[in-house]
Amino acid sequence: MERSKPMYGNGGTDGRVAIAVDFGGTNIKLGLVRQGQVVSRASLPSYSDQGLIGRLPAVEREIGRLLAERRLRPSDCAGLGIATPGMVDAEKGTILSINEKYADAVGFSFRDWARGAFDLRCVLENDARAALLGEIAYGAAVGETDAVLLTFGTGIGTAAVMNGRIVRGRHAQAGILGGHFATDIRGNACNCGNTGCLEAQAGHWALPALAKRHPGFAGSSLSRHGSLGYREIIEAAGSGDRVGAELLETLVAHWSAGIVNMIHAYDPETVVLSGGLMKSQAVLVPMLQEKVRQRSWTPWGEVKIVVSRDPDASVLWGLASLLNPK
Amino acid sequence: MERSKPMYGNGGTDGRVAIAVDFGGTNIKLGLVRQGQVVSRASLPSYSDQGLIGRLPAVEREIGRLLAERRLRPSDCAGLGIATPGMVDAEKGTILSINEKYADAVGFSFRDWARGAFDLRCVLENDARAALLGEIAYGAAVGETDAVLLTFGTGIGTAAVMNGRIVRGRHAQAGILGGHFATDIRGNACNCGNTGCLEAQAGHWALPALAKRHPGFAGSSLSRHGSLGYREIIEAAGSGDRVGAELLETLVAHWSAGIVNMIHAYDPETVVLSGGLMKSQAVLVPMLQEKVRQRSWTPWGEVKIVVSRDPDASVLWGLASLLNPK
Numbered sequence: 001m002e003r004s005k006p007m008y009g010n011g012g013t014d015g016r017v018a019i020a021v022d023f024g025g026t027n028i029k030l031g032l033v034r035q036g037q038v039v040s041r042a043s044l045p046s047y048s049d050q051g052l053i054g055r056l057p058a059v060e061r062e063i064g065r066l067l068a069e070r071r072l073r074p075s076d077c078a079g080l081g082i083a084t085p086g087m088v089d090a091e092k093g094t095i096l097s098i099n100e101k102y103a104d105a106v107g108f109s110f111r112d113w114a115r116g117a118f119d120l121r122c123v124l125e126n127d128a129r130a131a132l133l134g135e136i137a138y139g140a141a142v143g144e145t146d147a148v149l150l151t152f153g154t155g156i157g158t159a160a161v162m163n164g165r166i167v168r169g170r171h172a173q174a175g176i177l178g179g180h181f182a183t184d185i186r187g188n189a190c191n192c193g194n195t196g197c198l199e200a201q202a203g204h205w206a207l208p209a210l211a212k213r214h215p216g217f218a219g220s221s222l223s224r225h226g227s228l229g230y231r232e233i234i235e236a237a238g239s240g241d242r243v244g245a246e247l248l249e250t251l252v253a254h255w256s257a258g259i260v261n262m263i264h265a266y267d268p269e270t271v272v273l274s275g276g277l278m279k280s281q282a283v284l285v286p287m288l289q290e291k292v293r294q295r296s297w298t299p300w301g302e303v304k305i306v307v308s309r310d311p312d313a314s315v316l317w318g319l320a321s322l323l324n325p326k
Numbered sequence: 327m328e329r330s331k332p333m334y335g336n337g338g339t340d341g342r343v344a345i346a347v348d349f350g351g352t353n354i355k356l357g358l359v360r361q362g363q364v365v366s367r368a369s370l371p372s373y374s375d376q377g378l379i380g381r382l383p384a385v386e387r388e389i390g391r392l393l394a395e396r397r398l399r400p401s402d403c404a405g406l407g408i409a410t411p412g413m414v415d416a417e418k419g420t421i422l423s424i425n426e427k428y429a430d431a432v433g434f435s436f437r438d439w440a441r442g443a444f445d446l447r448c449v450l451e452n453d454a455r456a457a458l459l460g461e462i463a464y465g466a467a468v469g470e471t472d473a474v475l476l477t478f479g480t481g482i483g484t485a486a487v488m489n490g491r492i493v494r495g496r497h498a499q500a501g502i503l504g505g506h507f508a509t510d511i512r513g514n515a516c517n518c519g520n521t522g523c524l525e526a527q528a529g530h531w532a533l534p535a536l537a538k539r540h541p542g543f544a545g546s547s548l549s550r551h552g553s554l555g556y557r558e559i560i561e562a563a564g565s566g567d568r569v570g571a572e573l574l575e576t577l578v579a580h581w582s583a584g585i586v587n588m589i590h591a592y593d594p595e596t597v598v599l600s601g602g603l604m605k606s607q608a609v610l611v612p613m614l615q616e617k618v619r620q621r622s623w624t625p626w627g628e629v630k631i632v633v634s635r636d637p638d639a640s641v642l643w644g645l646a647s648l649l650n651p652k
Contacts, residue, residue: 087625097625146496162495169488169593170472171626177590180623182583183511183522194586194621196509257508260520264503265591267495295520297506299413299423300497 016078018320033320051104074118081319083127128157134317140306147270152277160266202254216243256291274308342404344646359646377430400444407645409453454483460643466632473596474588478603486592528580542569582617600634
C-alpha cells in the first residue's frame, strides 16, 4: 500500500526549544523540549473545578521561570504547544467541546493568549493525540505509521495515526472518542449522552458505582476503602478478594474490548497503552494481550501492544513535534 | 480544515462502459455502467456454499451475453470491477480474509482472471466500500467528503470515507469492521472470534438464536415461522406481539449503538443506511434517528442519516467510479 511520510517532525531538529503545556484534570504539566529531550519540567495543580482560564497567569509565570532558569527568552523558542482533554480545533487553536471541568475554555483563543504573553505562535491539540504523536516521535512506537493509543486515566482517552498522519476527521473528533464506543448497550449512562460507553463501564471515574453494584461489595475488602479506583480493585484481586477478582475480570473484558474496537476501527500495527492504570502493567498487560489476541480479527498478523514508558513526557514530545513539522 | 478533492471519478466521464460484478452471499449481481447509469443488469445465484471460483465461468458467460446485447466488445470497456465481502487488498487485487462461504477465493488473482477472460484490467474492492463510493458518486450521499455506510444484510457491513478518501488502513481492514465492534461484551460469540460484536447480536444471521433465547418465544407468533429474520421480527412487533416488540427494541438499541460507534470512529457528516433491513425504513429510520440524536456526541451539529435508494446499483456505481478515477 502507498505509504506517505509522517507529517510530523522529531520535536526540534532545528535545535530550538519548544514550550509545552499539558492541562490535565489534576495537574498542569509544563516542559521545555529540545531535540526530543524534556530539558526542564514543572507541574502546577489544576484546580480544574475552577476552570482553565483563571490558571493562565500562573502558567505564564511558571513558563517564565523555566525559561529564566535556562537563560532563554521567548524569542529563542519555536513556539508554545498546549494539550487539553476534549475536542480541539487544531487549526483555529480553540477547544470545541470538553467533557470535563475546563468548560470555561471552550472557544477561548489560545493563539491570542500565547501571542500576548510571549509573542509566540501556538499549537493546540487533544492530549491523547499529542501523546500518540510523542510516542511515535520518541517513545514506545518510534517510527510507526499506523498506531493507536489508549490512555487509562480518570477517563479513557484515545488517538489514532493512520498512514503517518494523525486522524482528526471532519469535525476534529475522529480517533479521540474510542472511550465513547458502547461496549455494553445495557450499561451505564455516560456523561457524554451515550449509554454503555467503555469509559462509563471501565474508566476510573466509573469504578465506585461499578463496585457498589456488585452483590458481594459489602462483604469485600473494597468496602473499607475511602476511594475506589484502578489500584484498589487490582490490589484486592491480587490479595484473593473474590469481589475484586470478579470486578477485575469484568474490567479486563471491557478494556480489551476497547482495544479490539480501536484495532478494528483504525487497523494499526501497534497499540500504545498509557495512563495511571499502567502502573499495574506487570499484571494487566499479559491479560489484555491474551484477550486481544483471541478477539481481534487481524489475518495479516498480530498487533503489537506496547506500554508508554513516560506518559507525561509523551504529551510534551508530541506538542514539540507539532511545533517542528518536517 | 483542509479538504482534499475526492480521488474517485464519477463512474465514466470518458463514456466507456465499466463492467461491474458484486459477489453477494445469495446472488451475484452484474451490471454495465456508463456515466453513472447501470445500462444493463443481470443476476446469477451465488451457490456460495460451493465457493466462488467455480462460479467464474458462469460469470464470464453472463458478462459476454450482456456485452453482446449492447453490441460491445471487452476492448470497448474501461475495465472490470469486482466487489466481494471480506478483507480485500485493493492494490494486489486479492481477497485477504473472508468470513463467509467464499473462502476458496482467498489469494486468488482476480486480475489474472480478468486479463485472461477479457484482456481487461480489474479492480477489486470490499462490497461495503464499493457501496459507499457509489452512494457518494451517484446515490444518497452525492459529493460528501466525510460519510459512513452501514449495510444490514446477512451480516452488517460498513465503510468510511474521510476527507474525500475511502478509509482502507494499513492492512486493508479499516472502515469495514464496524459490524465487529463489540456492543455487548456479555453477548454472543461472533464467527470472527470476538465476543458481543454488533453483527453477532443484531445481524440477520444472529436473529434466530436471539429470538429463541427470549423467555416468551414459545408463546409468541414468532415461534410459528420457519425462518426468522429482520422482516419477521419487525412484522411481529407491528402486529402487537409483545416478544416481537421487545426483540425489536433490543435490536434498535444495537443498531443505533453501531451507528453511533461509526460516527464516533470516523466523524462523518452523513450516515448512509443500506441492505435488506431498509425495506422497513418507514418504521425503523425514525426510531434510529431519535436514538442516534440522543446518543452521539457531535457538538458541531447533527449527522444526517440517509437511506440508499438502490443498494444493488450503489455497489456497481462504486466499482465503476474506481475504474474511472478523476
